[in-house]
Amino acid sequence: MITTYIVRNGLLTTYDGPPGAILAADEVLWHDMQAPTLEEEHQLETLLGVEIPTREEMEEIEVSSRLYTEGGAFFLTASVVANAHSEAPQLAPVTFILSGNRLVTVRYHAPRSFATFRQRAAKADLGIRSGTTLLIAIFETVTDRLADILEAAARRHDDISRDVFVSGARSPEQRNQLSQILERIGQAEDMNAKIKESLATLDRVIGFFSLAPDAKKGAADRRSRIKTVARDLRSLADYANAQTQKITFLLDATLGMVNIEQNGIIKIFSVAAVVFLPPTLIASIYGMNFRFMPELDWQLGYPFALGLQVLSAVLPYLYFKRKGWL
Incomplete structure (x- = not known):
């Protein structure tokens, strides 16, 4: 045009x-x-x-x-x-x-x-x-x-x-x-x-x-x-x-x-690992199928294991948070 x-x-x-x-x-x-x-x-x-x-x-x-x-x-x-x-x-x-x-x-x-x-x-x-x-x-x-x-x-x-x-x-x-x-x-x-x-x-x-x-x-x-x-x-x-x-x-x-x-997301998984890894270790120990275990016949064995798991989760979390790592 x-x-x-x-x-x-x-x-x-x-x-x-x-x-x-x-x-x-x-x-x-x-x-x-x-x-x-x-x-x-x-x-x-x-x-x-x-x-x-x-x-x-x-x-x-x-x-x-x-x-x-x-x-x-x-x-x-x-x-x-x-x-x-x-x-x-x-x-x-x-x-x-x-x-x-x-x-x-x-x-x-x-x-x-x-x-x-x-x-x-x-x-x-x-x-x-x-x-x-x-x-x-x-x-x-x-x-x-x-x-x-x-x-x-x-x-x-x-x-x-x-x-x-x-x-x-x-x-x-x-x-x-x-x-x-x-x-x-x-x-x-x-x-x-x-x-x-x-x-x-x-x-x-x-x-x-x-x-x-x-x-x-x-x-x-x-x-x-x-x-x-x-x-x-x-x-x-x-x-x-x-x-x-x-x-x-x-x-x-x-x-x-x-x-x-992305680092923030990875940090969340790191916190989850810190919290759940120690209780998982304790649960693994008491989940072993040995015939003789000291706490097996103990009446307070089950509450003791649960409390130990909670304590092992809380203490590392508080320590890391105090250090500023979380």
Whole structure:
């Protein structure tokens, strides 16, 4: 599907004219391709005179396959996060093709940043005066969206931290929740890894794009916006690295809590062994089938054996408890 937008009077509006129409020199067109068909790809390839990369080519990890120029057009591919607040967040490539005042985006998923950008650009003037400034404005929105995702992820990490370090004795339900907390930590690490990869690819894209003649020799505010985006991406990368360390700490702490709970269960069995082992020894002695036993014909033999068993259970327990071993 191809949706075309045009910038007029500083605002982004849907363009319903023919794709190959001759526009004014200062008019900016944005062709947004979401899961395009082969026919749609050929249509834009004929219009721009460049080859639209396939989905397989977009997913290649080599920098030379993601950042290059061809036929006077810039090809920039970055990984963008989508469905960040769902149970199955996506990280998929988006290719930006800049040819003069025409921008083409090729994607096979639906990041919320694109919808957010369309809404903002339709209501407010974002300083879009060329294809370069249009691309910069999209990068700014994608960066803002990543910052929002990171903030939401950090709040979830705080919730996990409170659940891990719950004060007081744990109820059986809270002990069972430790396995669920481990699952949440795994999801948090997966989300954070996707954010870090997206930030890294965007940082490479901005670095490559800043060397473009139009961006390098453009107006001062344009260069300033590029530098601001690059600085924001690096600060977000530092924040994501800090969250990685926190997730690692939470994982270690949760595993430590699991070990403590398991040690508590083992401690119960140890106490049972301390209490019942001496009486079991006494019962074993008096359960032997020898003909001559001094207490066999004694009238108080049975109460004496029972009392000895109780005493042998209580005394070791009190001694161990006084030593702090239980």
